[in-house]
């Protein structure tokens with residue numbers, strides 16, 4: 725799997741505003757936020773997209789990502805007001821960075837359907 729800019733963030737080669745970190749998961753503020761709170765939650769393992777997530781060999785990783793989202797939402801006072809989790813996959817999904825990431829968006833009322 726090719727490295728991306730997120731690999732550099734994981735390796736602390738470029739700066740990011742990190743809000744959560746464990747052995748397996750990193751979360752940092754999106755550089756171009758689409759909401760008052762916009763956090764990217766990523767596995768440290770280099771997985772390019774959710775479609776290629778090997779759930780058999782990494783059964784705990786998705787749970788770790790969800791746990792991160794829950795904790796971050798609580799930390800940013802979004803647990804009650806609500807928030808949105810988004811995973812873009814591939815071209816039509818609007819994915820620009822080929823390292824699996826969950827967008828956590830909050831702090832405003834989301835609209836539906838998404839564009």
Ligand code: AMP
Nearest residue numbers: 729740753754755756812818819820821
């Ligand atoms: P996606 O379109 O789902 O691949 O989302 C990629 C996201 O990464 C976009 O929302 C970008 O603003 C964000 N992004 C790209 N480079 C950086 C960076 N160096 N630090 C933080 N966020 C970034």
